[in-house]
Amino acid sequence: MKRSFLLRGVVAVGALSIAFPAAFAQDVSGELVRCGAISDDGARLKCFDALVPNARKTDAQRQAEAAAKTTAEFGLTPVQRSEHAKRENPEKAAREELAHQQDLSVTAKIAAMDITPYTAVFTLDNGQVWQTTSYGRLNTIPRVGQGVSVKSGPLGGYRLTIEGKTSEVGVKRIK
Incomplete structure (x- = not known):
């Protein structure tokens, strides 16, 4: 029984270590494209500068932050999770709201x-x-x-x- 539990834990940690760098790379590449599309030089530089602290984080730091987020959001409904995300990152929430308001x-x-x-x-x-x-x-x-x-x-x-x-x-x- 203990071996089975330990094996599951090792598999879960291995899967997380593979998933997080890929997810981070996709998130950063999207942000880089968004920053590159800004025409004003000062605003574009400010956008790129905002990405640097996040890019310097190690995989272990990102995993720890993700684990803390998962723990903080445990038990919340999807609506509550969405509201929590809006409070944590209001700028991103404003961009998403603008995209939803457009007549697509x-x-x-x-x-x-x-x-x-x-x-x-x-x-x-x-x-x-x-x-x-x-x-x-x-x-x-x-x-x-x-x-x-x-x-x-x-x-x-x-x-x-x-x-x-x-x-x-x-x-x-x-x-």
Whole structure:
């Protein structure tokens, strides 16, 4: 019993030591791109300077911080965790809120479509190709030349609505 528990602990620590550097690298690369896109020289330098203290941390320091965060957030619901993150990093929360407030949608006309009993594939006149992912009903037969709108869904994913109709169906972009 003790050997099994010890083996699980060693496996968990090994997995964490592999995961954290990769996650940190992705986070830093995104921040570097964001800083590089700033046109004002002073603001860009300030952005890069803010990344330096975090880049100098060792993997052990990052792992300790992650473990402390996990312990601090233990038992919180996803909503509570989100509110906690907003309090910890208000600048990042403001950027994310701005992205969510933008009207993220595409409006185009159906150029071609392929409908089977279980799925439908819509090729739009802007070159995008969308495939249905849910069994929702559009309450109409879509036609080539008809306008459609694809919007971000409330829980992620995308929803397609045909012009003049209120029903929608889940879709994913395949091209």
